[in-house]
Amino acid sequence: MASFERASPSLKNILQKIYRAEKPLELDHHLHEFGSVEYHIQSTAFDPHLAYLSISMPLLSQGDLLPSGISRYTMEMIKGISSDIVEIIEPAKAGYQLTLRLDFAKIPRKKDPVKIIRDISAVQATVLSAQLKEMLWKVNYDDTYQGMHKPIKLVYHPREPFYVIRQPQKIITVFPMRFKEYSDVIIATSFFQELMDVGSSKKWAKAPPCCWSPIPPPELRGEPFADLSTNGGFVTFDIAPRHIRGKRLEKTVWNLLNFYAYVKYHVKCTKGFIQRRMRKRLDSLVEVLHKPNLEENEHTKRVQGRRRVRKWMRLPTSKLLKRKCGEFTKKIKRIRFRLKIQGFLCFRQRWLKIPKFSSSRGYMKLD
Known part of the structure; x- marks a missing residue:
């Protein structure tokens, strides 16, 4: 089993704030914690070294009967925290089971004040532990x-x-x-x-x-x-x-x-x-499911990109025809005949000459 922290972190911070205050601090603060625990901290500017701590908490009960107060053994355990600094005020403040008067001026210089404040902040754990010990012994x-x-x-x-x-x-x-x-x-x-x-x-x-x-x-x-x-x-x-x-x-x-x-x-x-x-795990599965779709999208984009390039590279009809005729004439020039044909040169110059086309969009220079 794991031990949770006995001292209340919030109560410890407030008490340290009162102890380390350079100027007199007037405070009236209510603090609620898990387990229906309530703390009421009071300090006045007239006496900055004094603080009053009232505690309301559910006490351990045997059976269905709630105890009317805190036993003497529990009181002795509370005084054992620091008898010089902690003083139990009787009767307690209305609505609380316990009221303590804290005198920070009596903290010895040789002792660690943080440890003493931490022990005071664990008063609720001290009360509950003392009650369970007392029930076991009785x-x-x-x-x-x-x-x-x-x-x-x-x-x-x-x-x-x-x-x-x-x-x-x-x-x-x-x-x-x-x-x-x-x-x-x-x-x-x-x-x-x-x-x-x-x-x-x-x-x-x-x-x-x-x-x-x-x-x-x-x-x-x-x-x-x-x-x-x-x-x-x-x-x-x-x-x-x-x-x-x-x-x-x-x-x-x-x-x-x-x-x-x-x-x-x-x-x-x-x-x-x-x-x-x-x-x-869900994110990894979704990523695996989307991966084929991403690959298909990339392939489609590539194909579409090529088609777009082809569309953009289209040339006018006259230039395209000239290019095809030029390729045809080059092929004819590469042909080498073993026998000379009489009159073939004249035939080529007359019939295999590339015609010239004029664009319909052309213009004439006006004088």
Whole structure:
């Protein structure tokens, strides 16, 4: 799986603009991003080093119940970004789950300000990751269903829920895949099958094993039928303890949260690649079909060009007759007779003399 960028690029650019402003900058900007995330950034000219950041985002919910607020563990994770610079204001601004007070004047000179601003821009990813970690840690081992641990349904997007099942030796995550178009189902199915083949190779033995099935796995028995009705099957990942140790926990959690987005990105890129190849192939076929016609047109032009030249080289009738008579006399002169014929010279001078023709278009010089 690929990790998308945790920090918001647009939010990072705005915060860097406020930090690097030479003159006091007064700003009141609303920013919307994919996933129904909204940022409200405020800064005043009276105190240019201070900025207020309010965030509204869909939080992970267990089942169909949305949480009323952010837990203490999540608050501690947000403060861990930079306790001197970031301050959580309670209560948050109306219409937002979280409001932060940013003091850029307290950024140490020895530290990289770009890295600190990038960490602040990733606050939405920090909140979601902290919620998923907290839900995994709060699983009750005694809460079982038919000899198995009860699945936890997590809803980040209303149409894209996924399940987490905690077991003694591993954590199972199940993604029901749904697509609007049939072509997307075909591309995604081939991608899942290839993902299974690559995951089973020795080169990727350390990666979490992946399994795809058109029917729900046995861990989801007893779940509502509406949640299990899919057209793209079910993708299952087995998360071992080594995948959630130390720094790997943050990466694993973020990859699970972005799996739906990654599959959509892959399907979209594949469709674009297929369309480009089809257009290129169509152009080559059209070129092959038009090539004989072009050759015929060139041949026709050549023939027509010759005919036109012949038409343009036509001469008047008198000149043409003189030329033919001249050729005839030359042929007669080339004839050599062994015997001399008496009186032939007079005959030739009298009867074989080329007549002179006067053009009807000629003119006479007037005195």
